[in-house]
Every structure is written in structure tokens, then in C-alpha cells.
Amino acid sequence: MWFILTINSVTLxxxxxxxxxxxxxxxxxxxxxxxxHGSFFMLGxxxxxxxxxxxxxxxxxxxxxxxxxxxxxxxxxxxxxxxxGGNAMQQxxxxxxxxxxxxxLSLMIWTGDPVRVPTPPGLEGTASLFALQFPxxxxxxxxxxxxxxxxxWLMIERTRLGAMIRAGxxxxxxxxxxxxxxxxxxxxxxxxxxxxxxxxGLMAGPYLSIYPGLDSExxxxxxxxxxxxxTNSLLGALVGSFIIGFLFNFGQxxxxxxxxxxxxxxxxxxxxxxxxxxxxxxx
Amino acid sequence: MAAGVRSPAxxxxxxxxxxxxxxxxxxxxxxxxxxxxxxxxxxxxxGSTIGGRKVExxxxxxxxxxxxxxxxxxxxxxxxxxxxxxxxxxxxEMLAISDYIRRAQxxxxxLGGAEDLTQRHANPWMIRNVCSSGQASHAMGDxxxxxxxxxxxxxxxxDFAFGHEQVAGFQRVFEDEGGKVVRKLWPxxxxxxxxxxxxxxxxxxxxxxxxxxxxxxxxxxxxxxxGVKKTIxxxxxxxxxxxxxxxxxxxEAVGLHSASIYAATLQTDSNKRFVAAMLKDYDNVPGxxxxxxxxxxxxxxxxxxxxxxxxxxxxxxxxxxxxxALRDTPCGTFHFDKYGNIVGDIFIKRIDRxxxxxxxxxxxxxxxxxxxxTYPEEAFLAQPVxxxxxxxxxxxxx
Numbered sequence: 001m002w003f004i005l006t007i008n009s010v011t012l013x014x015x016x017x018x019x020x021x022x023x024x025x026x027x028x029x030x031x032x033x034x035x036x037h038g039s040f041f042m043l044g045x046x047x048x049x050x051x052x053x054x055x056x057x058x059x060x061x062x063x064x065x066x067x068x069x070x071x072x073x074x075x076x077x078x079x080x081x082x083x084x085g086g087n088a089m090q091q092x093x094x095x096x097x098x099x100x101x102x103x104x105l106s107l108m109i110w111t112g113d114p115v116r117v118p119t120p121p122g123l124e125g126t127a128s129l130f131a132l133q134f135p136x137x138x139x140x141x142x143x144x145x146x147x148x149x150x151x152x153w154l155m156i157e158r159t160r161l162g163a164m165i166r167a168g169x170x171x172x173x174x175x176x177x178x179x180x181x182x183x184x185x186x187x188x189x190x191x192x193x194x195x196x197x198x199x200x201g202l203m204a205g206p207y208l209s210i211y212p213g214l215d216s217e218x219x220x221x222x223x224x225x226x227x228x229x230x231t232n233s234l235l236g237a238l239v240g241s242f243i244i245g246f247l248f249n250f251g252q253x254x255x256x257x258x259x260x261x262x263x264x265x266x267x268x269x270x271x272x273x274x275x276x277x278x279x280x281x282x283x
Numbered sequence: 284m285a286a287g288v289r290s291p292a293x294x295x296x297x298x299x300x301x302x303x304x305x306x307x308x309x310x311x312x313x314x315x316x317x318x319x320x321x322x323x324x325x326x327x328x329x330g331s332t333i334g335g336r337k338v339e340x341x342x343x344x345x346x347x348x349x350x351x352x353x354x355x356x357x358x359x360x361x362x363x364x365x366x367x368x369x370x371x372x373x374x375x376e377m378l379a380i381s382d383y384i385r386r387a388q389x390x391x392x393x394l395g396g397a398e399d400l401t402q403r404h405a406n407p408w409m410i411r412n413v414c415s416s417g418q419a420s421h422a423m424g425d426x427x428x429x430x431x432x433x434x435x436x437x438x439x440x441x442d443f444a445f446g447h448e449q450v451a452g453f454q455r456v457f458e459d460e461g462g463k464v465v466r467k468l469w470p471x472x473x474x475x476x477x478x479x480x481x482x483x484x485x486x487x488x489x490x491x492x493x494x495x496x497x498x499x500x501x502x503x504x505x506x507x508x509x510g511v512k513k514t515i516x517x518x519x520x521x522x523x524x525x526x527x528x529x530x531x532x533x534x535e536a537v538g539l540h541s542a543s544i545y546a547a548t549l550q551t552d553s554n555k556r557f558v559a560a561m562l563k564d565y566d567n568v569p570g571x572x573x574x575x576x577x578x579x580x581x582x583x584x585x586x587x588x589x590x591x592x593x594x595x596x597x598x599x600x601x602x603x604x605x606x607x608a609l610r611d612t613p614c615g616t617f618h619f620d621k622y623g624n625i626v627g628d629i630f631i632k633r634i635d636r637x638x639x640x641x642x643x644x645x646x647x648x649x650x651x652x653x654x655x656x657t658y659p660e661e662a663f664l665a666q667p668v669x670x671x672x673x674x675x676x677x678x679x680x681x
Contacts (some may be wrong), residue, residue: 001482001485004509005478005479005482008478008482012475016520108542110314112310112313114497114500114528116500116532117332117532132508135509209500209501211500212309213496221475249479250479252470252474252480253482255478256469257469
């Protein structure tokens, strides 16, 4: 049992990282918790499964989903958030309102029946080790999360775009002074965040299914991961994801009556003693 | 203020006004949608009449919240002057409006499962034409013990009243007949991944689950993928094997036994008609929600036939509702006990794959099942209501 829990902690961590990486980037640069993030996750799942029903391969559908979500992300940032001119409170309220709209639109389009997402061909089986079985697909999700993490890290640390994003995160006014178009970065980061969330939604499909309410189930998880790890740190999101993965799995077995407390308690402690999160920097 | 509100005398020929409390938005809206389809199917069948009178449905959306239900029911009664009410969908909403219904003295046909709505706190103005939470799982306890021959089971269910009461009903009958419930697991209603719970299910003959909403879909998939299904079969409550849920399920659900008051494959005339109409108009196999709406239509029709179409005398209308005994309905044969709860057939269904599609096969029918199962009513009511800890689990192991 402990062995399964350990593997599952890692796989849940991988999924949580896919979910929260974009949330962390947006929070870091734009300084707003994007409350539409859970909706992007759910919408990505619905869009992906719709594409699959049109006969597309799972992976092609996943990439297309990410692209469509990126387009939606740019649109939301340009048309809705931009006019609010950096007024954080209004922007947060807007993302909250948008999440309600997306929820009801999804209900109209995809009805309320849980949608079953097929496991991609070749990954349906289970991996056996000793007498234990573990679904192959979930292991693949960890692999994908690692690839995305490395890709994001390279982009942030090794590219010109990444350098600009880092500059914008550290000190937006100063970045503007040196000629970085921070507002364009906002669009890029918001699109990237939406794409990652949507992609994660489809990746989660084969084991969570897609259903109304998934949005509001996932948003708090992204929040606790990012608050725990640090709001403007990709490494923080990564470490936070795996910590929550382990806490969730072991907490529910060891302290079954405190399942939710176990998840939120570390967040509370971190906020009290290290408000910037484990890997966050004070800015 | 609210007490004694009466509908004005309605001229002959004016429609009967039925207030419907439903949910049209949010995660619970699917139930509302299915009910809408079932009700529309009934109205189409009956030419929009009940008991020979034209009927008008006044819909109010509660949003699924108890506060929403409370304000909407008042609106229906005092402003819309409805003659009676059907709904609301959830038990928490019904609990929130129960006192108001009592004071307003307006008949209500409800589908909330909470045991005490028709037991220790029975409302004289309510009938419930679906099972109480424990009613169907009593039958499943019997079936799992006697027909499937299980000795040791684990239970897993959402950690809220509906989950608690289902497990309690199952456990009581199963243990009274010599079985043992050796592990009880209670994941929160919102659990993204059931693996940590499934990992704890071992060394048992079967697992009883009482999940609701989309949770059975998530749970069964993980249960099969982790390889547990091959060795430990699943049995469940009505929300786990509901016919409307089948299209969201796959091979992981094949072989599931569930107990329910409704089965889409039941071969009564009215059910065959109902299923055919639902398939034709909505491309949906009806489940218990849609069936509830249709059967509610039949109940209204029967009650108005008894009163000769009169709905102005609420006492008489209520008596007529409670006196209903129907034979040909989508839910089979039923009548009501003195607490207003249904006494009817419980079907044990098994999910099979037929012609590539999942469908439920009725493997056993328990006739005339009451909410008290075979227990004496007074003794049953003298005990505490079903909960997480009652009846106490004496056989838990670690």
C-alpha cells in the first residue's frame, strides 16, 4: 500500500505541476491570482475530448487544445483584463466572474453528464512491479510534467523572452524603462498560463473525467501549491506540487478525518512564517 | 404572515398551477435538466393535463442552495399562488423549507433522500416518491449477503449525510444477516483522486460504494485501473449504477451491482413508453431523476382523479396524494406509508455490455420494500437516525 501511495504521490504531483505552473507565472508577472485558472483547466478538458470525438489522436488533440486555450488566453488578457489598467482588485473580480460564465457555458454546450476521456492508445495497461499494479498512463503524465518543467525552466532561464519575463516579475516599472514591453509580456504569459491549464485539463481527463464543478475543485489546489511553493517561482510550483501530492496521498490514509485540514494546514503555517512561500522572494 | 396562505378559488377550466423547485445552474444542474426532460415527456403523454385538468408548471431555480430554495418556495406560494409543489432536488434544500411547507400547508412531492424527512421529523404535507437514502441499500445489504455470498466487505462513500445513510442501511442489513463490514472509508465529497482510499481496500470479498454525482465515474475508473476490480467486486447504491450515468462509464463499470427504485430495462407498459419517448426526444436513456419527474406526473394525475380535479382543499388533496396506489409506472408498483414515504419495488441491477453498449440487467426484484426494511417500525424509529456512526460498526479491522 505504501508503495502505491508513493508512486501515486509523484503522479499527482506531476499533474498538479501542470495545473499550477501557469498559475504561478501569471501570479508572478501580473500580480493577480487568476481565478479563471480552474475554468481553463476544465475548458481544456472539454475542448480536448471534443477534438478526440472528431477522430483526432489524443496527443494531437492535446496540442491543439493548448493552442486554442492560448488564443482564448490572449483574448481574455487583451479584451478584458487590459482595459482595467492594472487595477488588481477589478482584475481578480473579473477573472472570478469569467469563471462563472465559462462554467454555465460549458454546462450548456457539454451538458452536466460527466464526460469520459479515453486513455491514449498504448497507455491503457498497467505497469506491474512485484504484485502491485499501477496504471501506465499516470506514469506517462509524470514524464510529461517533467518535460514541461524542463522546457519552462529553459525558457525562463536561458532565453531572451525568459529574461524579459524575469525582469518583469522582479521590477515591472524598471523593465519598462529599459525598453521591455511589459504589457506584451502580460499577453504572452497569460496565453501560456491558459495553454498549460487547458493542456493539464485534458491530461487529467483519463483519470478524473470532465464534469461541471471540476473547475472549482482544481482552483484551490493550484492556489495551495503556489502559495506553498512561492508565488513567483517555477521551482516553487514544482516543489509545492510534489509536497501537496505526498500530503494528499499520505494524509488521507494516516489522518482520514482531517483530509482537507492536512492540505490547507501547511499553507497556513507557511503564510504565517514565510509569507512569500518556500521558494518565493520578497519583491 | 405565511401561515394560512391559500390559493384563490380557481374558476373551473383554469389550469392547476404546479410550482417546481429545480436547479438550472452550477454543478447540480444536470439533475435539473434530466427532471425537465422527464416532466416534459409526461406532459406530452398526458396532453398537459393531470386528472383531466390543464396543468401549468411554474419553474423556480434554487441554484441548489438551501437559502435559494427557501426564498423561491415562498415566492411560488405567496406570489405565484401555486396549488402544490414538486421538488426541490436535494435533501438539504428540502430540510431548509420543511418548516415553511408545514406552516403554509401546501402539498409537496419531494425526492430528497434524507431519512428523517419521512421518519422522526416526518412532514404531514410531504410525500416522497423515491427511496429514502437507506431504503435501496437495505436491499443491497441483503443481496450482497444472501445472493452474492459475501462475508467481509469494505464500504466507501462520500462524507456527507446521503453517503452516511446509504452505508448505514447497507451495513445494518448485511451485518444482521451475519456479514461483517471490516472497513469504512469516507473520502470528502470533493476528492480529485481516489487512489489513496483504494489502496486501503484489501482482504475483503467486496466493496460497497455510495458515491453520487460524478464521483462514481472517477472512483470506478481508478478502481479498475489499479487492478482491484479483478479481485474485489463492487456493489453500490442507486446513484452509482443509474441508467443515465451509463453513457459516462466504460468497461470499468461492467459487473457492478446496484440497487435502485428505477431500472430503464423494467418491462412495464408505461416504462417502455417512457424510455422510448426519452430516447426519441432527447437521445437519453432515462435514469432515476427523469423517472422521478414522470412518476410525479402520474402521482399528480392519480391524486386529482381522486379529488375530482379539485385542488382548493389542501387537506383533501394531501389525503389523496398519500392514498395513491399505482400498478403500472416506470418504477413498477408502489404506494405510500403513513409517513408519506414510498413502499415499492427495489431492483438489483447488474451492468452488462450488450451490443457494444452498457445496460442494466435486472437480476432480482424486492417487492414492496418499505423504508424500514423488515424491521418493526416503532423499534426502528426509537433508534437514532442513520449516520456515520450509527449503527455502530463492531467489526472494523485495521
